Amino acid sequence: MSMNRPAAAALTAALCLLTAACGSSSGDEVGDRSTEAAGSTSGYPVTLDNCGRKLTFEKAPSRVVVMNGASVAEVSTLLALGLEDRIVANQQGYGRSEVPGRAEAVKKLPTGGIKLNGAGDIPREAMIGLRPDLTLSVTSYGFEQKNGFATREQLEQVGADSYISPQGCDDDPSRMTVADSYQLLRDMGKIFHVGDRAEKLIAESEKNIAAVTEKTRTGKAPKVMVLFSSPSGDIDFSYVFAKGIVNDILAKAGGTNAFEDTAKTLFADVSKEKAAATDVDAVVVIGAGDTDPAAYAKKLLKEFPQWPAAKTNTYVTLSDSMYLGPSNDLAVKRIAEVLHPDAA
Structure with a gap:
């Protein structure tokens, strides 16, 4: 990345x-x-x-x-x-x-x-x-x-x-x-x-991405938050993705970035108030260092029970496939599986 x-x-x-x-x-x-x-x-x-x-x-x-x-x-x-x-x-x-x-x-x-x-x-x-x-x-x-x-x-x-x-x-x-x-x-x-x-x-x-998008291109695109897991485990919205390759990956998986319009740069520093007021249908947590992205995702959903993602427990944890590199198709597939389980 x-x-x-x-x-x-x-x-x-x-x-x-x-x-x-x-x-x-x-x-x-x-x-x-x-x-x-x-x-x-x-x-x-x-x-x-x-x-x-x-x-x-x-x-x-x-x-x-x-x-x-x-x-x-x-x-x-x-x-x-x-x-x-x-x-x-x-x-x-x-x-x-x-x-x-x-x-x-x-x-x-x-x-x-x-x-x-x-x-x-x-x-x-x-x-x-x-x-x-x-x-x-x-x-x-x-x-x-x-x-x-x-x-x-x-x-x-x-x-x-x-x-x-x-x-x-x-x-x-x-x-x-x-x-x-x-x-x-x-x-x-x-x-x-x-x-x-x-x-x-x-x-x-x-080929792998085309097979996914063929199944997910119809219907409403769920709104997704993409962010890093915090080393401390505390909820931290300092580095929520707003732009970049993650948006293309989300689009190919049949989703859209819920915070794309909050910044013109790669990252947005999102306030908890803004996060609480946004309909988030799914969360993608990127594991960094020795963090526990799954635990972080669960804590995040518990913190914002009003999110559709919290009500459906919809999240996915990823790492290198979300970045520039040769394995973006894996991220597309994994995200599509949680956004569109009926199409997987």
């Missing part, structure tokens, strides 16, 4: 927001997991545009560094494509996932032994010392000199390419959709010459 920087910093510190992934969205391996193709120069050079920069690769990168960025997307995508042996340092992790084996797989990745900076990410000197040939950042923030990071120009000087994920060019994920997850897959597939794997993942996801 990507988010605006103040929110990312706060959630990284308070909620330990981290995630990763391996395998396809259904947990199956995609094609041959060897990276023989990635180590070959056949099919190169390849070129793509990334945030106004033309990136040209003469061969597949072999020393990839994945910045934290309060993101869950980049390492998920690499692992889904079978490129784990290309990663020399990964700062993304989570500890839970909708995909079986995902959390365990990310723990096996090298971290580079880096001492992170105050923003919880890789400082300039440490980044250069890793000798990357490709650095991935969810937004442009990860390459800003004023924040102590290596710039894209500085990385280029030491022979490293840099890549910013879709919708990250202006550090604003509020416009993000599931299509951006597919674009990230396609870009990584092109860079590493494993485009067939990327297209297979995308086709599978599109």
Whole structure:
């Protein structure tokens, strides 16, 4: 997941927001997991545009560094494509996932032994010392000199390419959709010459989502609150999702965001009065760190018994599938099952 920087910093510190992934969205391996193709120069050079920069690769990168960025997307995508042996340092992790084996797989990745900076990410000197040939950042923030990071120009000087994920060019994920997850897959597939794997993942996801939306597109769209579980267990509406990829996921699951109009940014700081006065038909609680999202959801419904969601006990707990990454179809399916049980 990507988010605006103040929110990312706060959630990284308070909620330990981290995630990763391996395998396809259904947990199956995609094609041959060897990276023989990635180590070959056949099919190169390849070129793509990334945030106004033309990136040209003469061969597949072999020393990839994945910045934290309060993101869950980049390492998920690499692992889904079978490129784990290309990663020399990964700062993304989570500890839970909708995909079986995902959390365990990310723990096996090298971290580079880096001492992170105050923003919880890789400082300039440490980044250069890793000798990357490709650095991935969810937004442009990860390459800003004023924040102590290596710039894209500085990385280029030491022979490293840099890549910013879709919708990250202006550090604003509020416009993000599931299509951006597919674009990230396609870009990584092109860079590493494993485009067939990327297209297979995308086709599978599109098929899974289409099967859901075919069953849920008719009738009223339930209003859904999407938020993080609080580490303290106390009800906290500081980070209720208003925009971003979650809205696209909800729409594909046959729902709508109950708080979409409360903010123009990714998150809304919703008052308890506003929450109490809003008809919430269902709650999606995203597990973060060591929190108990199910317990949090039950407490939330008890706190607001007037909600339709409370009267029907309608909630679902999720983790990495709600973020930019290769497993959005799992979130769509899980949410649809609670919003439209008759259509599941």
